[in-house]
Amino acid sequence: GAGVSQSPSNKVTEKGKDVELRCDPISGHTALYWYRQSLGQGLEFLIYFQGNSAPDKSGLPSDRFSAERTGGSVSTLTIQRTQQEDSAVYLCASSSQTGDNQPQHFGDGTRLSIL
Amino acid sequence: GESVGLHLPTLSVQEGDNSIINCAYSNSASDYFIWYKQESGKGPQFIIDIRSNMDKRQGQRVTVLLNKTVKHLSLQIAATQPGDSAVYFCAENGSSYKLIFGSGTRLLVRP
Numbered sequence: 001g002a003g004v005s006q007s008p009s010n011k012v013t014e015k016g017k018d019v020e021l022r023c024d025p026i027s028g029h030t031a032l033y034w035y036r037q038s039l040g041q042g043l044e045f046l047i048y049f050q051g052n053s054a055p056d057k058s059g060l061p062s063d064r065f066s067a068e069r070t071g072g073s074v075s076t077l078t079i080q081r082t083q084q085e086d087s088a089v090y091l092c093a094s095s096s097q098t099g100d101n102q103p104q105h106f107g108d109g110t111r112l113s114i115l
Numbered sequence: 116g117e118s119v120g121l122h123l124p125t126l127s128v129q130e131g132d133n134s135i136i137n138c139a140y141s142n143s144a145s146d147y148f149i150w151y152k153q154e155s156g157k158g159p160q161f162i163i164d165i166r167s168n169m170d171k172r173q174g175q176r177v178t179v180l181l182n183k184t185v186k187h188l189s190l191q192i193a194a195t196q197p198g199d200s201a202v203y204f205c206a207e208n209g210s211s212y213k214l215i216f217g218s219g220t221r222l223l224v225r226p
Contacts, residue, residue: 004158031212040123042204042216043159050212091158101147101166101208106158
């Protein structure tokens with residue numbers, strides 16, 4: 001079946017602009033995660049959605065970052081007034097459930113470059 | 116996990132040899148561990164997982180070993196192939212749903 005799909009795959013924008021990144025999880029997966037990966041580094045947790053529960057936003061680095069998940073499926077990560085330090089690869093993952101520790105499956109990410 | 120920036124530890128092996136990639140995890144409360152493989156320009160790909168009630172788990176050409184006493188995790192790849200060249204990350208759950216990723220090890224397979 002189809003894996004996690006992210007769009008766009010690459011995004012170049014000017015400092016100060018807003019960007020919106022999209023994630024389409026694996027069908028039937030109730031848990032969705034956003035991570036950020038800076039060049040040559042590991043993954044940094046940003047936000048987590050599980051079903052209809054309130055999202056865990058504890059990893060968002062500033063109030064310029066926000067995310068939504070509509071209808072329990074597609075999610076969008078929005079970065080307002082982008083800064084150069086926002087340049088990174090933004091990865092989305094989904095899993096079937098979290099109660100019993102299921103593996104997270106990742107998309108190929110959106111490579112964001114802020115000029 | 117701590118970040119080592121651009122200078123990832125690198126393991127270079129001859130094609131056909133076995134590879135062992137090591138990881139020290141940080142949280143003694145972690146009870147679920149995963150190994151991921153990440154190729155250039157791609158997202159992390161799930162390889163194998165293990166729960167804390169196990170010491171060893173085997174997959175196809177891969178084995179994960181868990182030593183809870185010293186908080187150590189290893190990934191063994193048998194008969195390493197050129198397609199195995201990638202960055203490998205271990206991850207722990209820290210007793211929650213948030214995965215905590217290690218800084219990664221680059222595996223280079225020499226033909």
